[in-house]
Amino acid sequence: MGRVVRFHQHGGPEVLAVETIDVVPPGRGEVRIWIKALGLNRAEALLRRGTYIETAKFPSGLGLEAAGIVEAVGEGVASFAPDDIVSIVPPLSMVRWPAYAELANFPTELLVKHPPELGFEAAAAVWMQYLTAYGALIDIAGLRRGNVVAITAASSSVGLAAIQIANRIGAIPVALTRTSAKRRALRDAGAAHVIASHEEDIGARLAEIAGSNGVRVVFDAVGGPAFEPLTKAMSSGGILIEYGGLSPEPTPFPLLNVLGKSLTLRGYLVHEITRDPARLARAKTFILDGLSDGSLKPIIAKTFRFEDIVEAHRFLESNEQFGKIVVTI
Structure with missing residues (x-):
């Protein structure tokens, strides 16, 4: 069992609710993550309101960025192991791979072993x-x-x-x-x-x-x-x-x-970048090099608790933030 954020109808931040659901084991080529931090994006507010390029399927999860610890690996996974520190490249579908959760499964191609010194909050603010x-x-x-x-x-x-x-x-x-x-x-x-x-x-x-x-x-x-x-x-x-x-x-x-x-x-x-393995590999190298040399450093506007996801989305839509909004679990 694990907590997730879902919504059952389109609307404002108030439609978001923290619920407890069964979390299935990771499938072949998948990794299950204990999520420690989430990065919020305007795309998630658009999905919630029904104006995004993707259509929600109720009850719908949401979320495009996360960082955490590998909890379990599925069949055929050799590149990751339990206790690895990872962050998530935004998936093509947040309805299929929602990140607002305590425990979530992701395909290995979406995972990055980021520098551990980055910390979970900063790592959740990197990839999008x-x-x-x-x-x-x-x-x-x-x-x-x-x-x-x-x-x-x-x-x-x-x-x-x-x-x-x-x-x-x-x-x-x-x-x-x-x-x-x-x-x-x-x-x-x-x-x-x-x-x-x-x-x-x-x-x-x-x-x-x-x-x-x-x-x-x-x-x-x-x-x-x-x-x-x-x-x-x-x-x-x-x-x-x-x-x-x-x-x-x-x-x-x-x-x-x-x-x-x-x-x-x-x-x-x-x-365009995330679905092209060669272009994504070049992007990862550029970004990881920049994180290592300090020329790229995520700026976090404000941090919220998982339980305060409604308030986090209200702040997201206020346009008052300077940088990334992060939610910790």
Whole structure:
């Protein structure tokens, strides 16, 4: 038996409940984990509300990130053993492989033996943010030393991961945030420049920062009207990678900017990396090396207890956090 978080209907955080269920033994190629910490993601709030790319099957579990200790291994598993310290790469389906649980089974390809000194809370805050940012900036955009990269929703865990990755390779991260309230924290987190999008002219500030070279990469989680000034500030042949859609307003297609500069506008999901073994292996190496040398360091906004999952989700949707929200078990 083990406790899990499930929901029986779509809705706000209040539909989440901690329940006790039977936990089946790990199947062939699977490992059962004593989970010690969970990393929260906006995707889980979307699944809970019924607006995610995946459909819940009631009663539905949820969760994409966890860290813990191997409790048992299934048939055919040779690469992991009981007491191994592991963290979870986000699965293709959180309905099939939900992480909000005390005990959960995962296929071995989702497990990583992270550095033990990282600690469970930090390890639970690693894979979604760094894989998402790495896949967009390094794997797809080919971000290079000296490139200017504009990062929207910069105070999110993925935004902060993008800032750290840009700095690690010598690029110039420009953080976009709604107001000046998080300006100091973003500079302390490594942003070379910070733009308060509700207070400043985005296009003018980006032009001032990037100069004649323009912004080669835009990493955007928002969409909406900002597409126009963002693309206007981009360099010829630049790429805008869209991985979210936080703006409630329509997103215009900036036709003249796209045509005049031969821009690439590309949608992106982290699953592009996680379902490709070769690309995932390269990403793991980059991220583990960065964790080891200290250039990548998860920033945790706040930690909640497992019993307080409803409050954790309320905080997740408040947009007040700076970094990752973690739940401990």
